[in-house]
Amino acid sequence: MGDKRRPAAKGKTPATIYDIARITGVNPSTVSRALNQPGRVSASTEQRIREAAADLGYRTNPMARALPTGKTGNLGLLVSDLTNPVYFDLVRGAERIAREHDAMLIFADSQESAELERSTAERLQIAVDGLLLVASRLEDAQIQELAAAKPIVAVNRPVPGVPSVAPDVRPGMVEALDLLHGLGHRRIAYLAGPEASWMNGMKWVTAHDLAVDRGMSIVEIQSSAPTREGGTDAFADVMAAEVTAVLAYNDLVALGLLGACRRHGVEVPRDLSLIGFDDIFGADLSAPALSTVRCSWGDMGSRAVAKLLGAIEGDASGAELNLPTEFVARDSVAAPRR
Amino acid sequence: MGDKRRPAAKGKTPATIYDIARITGVNPSTVSRALNQPGRVSASTEQRIREAAADLGYRTNPMARALPTGKTGNLGLLVSDLTNPVYFDLVRGAERIAREHDAMLIFADSQESAELERSTAERLQIAVDGLLLVASRLEDAQIQELAAAKPIVAVNRPVPGVPSVAPDVRPGMVEALDLLHGLGHRRIAYLAGPEASWMNGMKWVTAHDLAVDRGMSIVEIQSSAPTREGGTDAFADVMAAEVTAVLAYNDLVALGLLGACRRHGVEVPRDLSLIGFDDIFGADLSAPALSTVRCSWGDMGSRAVAKLLGAIEGDASGAELNLPTEFVARDSVAAPRR
DNA sequence: CGATGTCATGGAATCGTTTCCATGGCGGAA
DNA sequence: TTCCGCCATGGAAACGATTCCATGACATCG
Helix, strand or coil: CCCCCCCCCCCCCCCCHHHHHHHHCCCHHHHHHHHHCCCCCCHHHHHHHHHHHHHHCCCCCHHHHHHHHCCCCEEEEEECCCCCCHHHHHHHHHHHHHHHCCCEEEEEECCCCHHHHHHHHHHHHCCCCEEEEECCCCCHHHHHHHHHHCCEEEECCCECCECEEEEEHHHHHHHHHHHHHHHCCCEEEEECCCCCCHHHHHHHHHHHHHHHHCCCEEEEECCCCCCHHHHHHCHHHHHHHCCCEEEECCHHHHHHHHHHHHHCCCCCCCCCEEEEEECCCCCCCECCCCEEEECCHHHHHHHHHHHHHHHHCCCCCCCEEEEECEEECCCCCCCCCC | CCCCCCCCCCCCCCCCHHHHHHHHCCCHHHHHHHHHCCCCCCHHHHHHHHHHHHHHCCCCCHHHHHHHHCCCCEEEEEECCCCCCHHHHHHHHHHHHHHHCCCEEEEEECCCCHHHHHHHHHHHHCCCCEEEEECCCCCHHHHHHHHHHCCEEEECCCECCECEEEEEHHHHHHHHHHHHHHHCCCEEEEECCCCCCHHHHHHHHHHHHHHHHCCCEEEEECCCCCCHHHHHHCHHHHHHHCCCEEEECCHHHHHHHHHHHHHCCCCCCCCCEEEEEECCCCCCCECCCCEEEECCHHHHHHHHHHHHHHHHCCCCCCCEEEEECEEECCCCCCCCCC
């Protein structure tokens, strides 16, 4: 099997600073300085070293660098469910900023399980310089504990003492509730997400307060999961609630409910108005196109990474950042039947 | 700024095998053996060492391990466009298998640019044990060159001498063409994807051959991009082609075209039948729901990772793996107008 | 003109782990 | 009983880069 030292060694071993040092006749430490600390060595040697490096196709070995410096150049991104289309834009935004800063993004998902999230976070943490926790199902204390080891930025949820980036759901919901009220809706429902989700609680209390302010009554309906299936399953409960409009935890459940309505002959928006949350890919595809409250997930991703990079650099500005939301009017909302 | 050695050091430094060695009174090398080579040390010392390790919350430092072994425990996943919903399932499948094998997935996207793809692949390669190249826009030779350095598995495209996983588009397209032919379509179009895409060429020749076999005529229509915008932009060309059915490169362009049709009063499927490719999230959401050829992207992801892990272990079974596709009948196909 | 400071560079320790080699103890075979 | 070999473990050298400290060559200042 293994003939020499490296069993599956295919190509020749990559060039190291020692190779460069040998070729240019300087000490490895000088090579290191030339490559990383501009102006620290004489212009002529730096020139020679850079040329040799280019010749050899030298690339810094990140593992070797990580050892003495303690910096891996990796950022971890832990989401509750990679399958959820919301994360698409988030990932993209995060990736963009990470690339700009020469950092690599390491991914993991926790399958909506708090226990799995904790163990994954711990494992991930040793391989990265900082961690992005998206829609965490962990308790505040657990997150704070993780944050004591390495920088953490929480996304889509604030955690005391930990920097975070989250949407400010209020502006979008104000628009939504104003619209519903203006059209004559007086009894509406909030189709809830996971109980462990901070954001779910936030949306419920906001919707509740806003509805009450406007003299509307609002009921909370549980869903089995924050997915299309969850929305489908909630159909019967929604019908039983006798409301004229539904505000959903997210677009996925809204879309699921929409499908169930169609199959049962309940016409949206004539018989029921429906508002989602997130404006995911596909929200404008459904028939009718889904009205929704848009969070700028791409922005959240890039802001969160920027914040994390700052924290890694020692920026202790552990602020909480809130990005505004806005209502996107499409075709799933109308005046109630009578 | 930096007070001590590590500037932003928050928590205490993690435990090392030296700590364990000190506590248990053995040599660090023994600790290493106890933890990684079962049976290599006496049962009693192994027991003591494991207990101490657990007490200290010891976790192997992957960077330190990578240095002597050359194995990082990371796999790279490079896709042409992270934004494309097709990759959702792929990522999920890949992540599942990677997790099962204790490997971490590192992500990058190349924004549909061959040059960016090459440089990103090179950068990524030094940080991983192997690379997954999804829908690569690179030339065969370039991929082979990369594969000479470290194991590579190509996804969605075969490369001579490099293991690959790709859908076998034929079965699904046979079903699709049979359906169209049976309904009476005689003149159809293929709405193409990127020219640099191997898969695009594959789909075109397959569609072409299949159409000719059945006595249908088929034209190729270019699109500006494999996105919804690309589909929208192609509307005029599609109309000008005077066909009764369109087979699209993927669901995204199909969906874009569908939207354009709706806006221009062309009713699908009455005036035009439309078939997509991939069965992405949302394909069943549109009105009418999109008929499409489904590739099992989740399977491709997990198979590809498994193959890559095998290659890393030295399994030189550089086979080409093809996963079957199937036609998914929904509502965007009907008999032609007259 | 000698003392001092600066600059470019060399030398060596270090990061945490793996692994090759050495060593001592013990059991079994002769 | 003696010798050989194995087994558990210790010791030390890598892996590739960073970084602190040392050194010698100059230039500068008084």
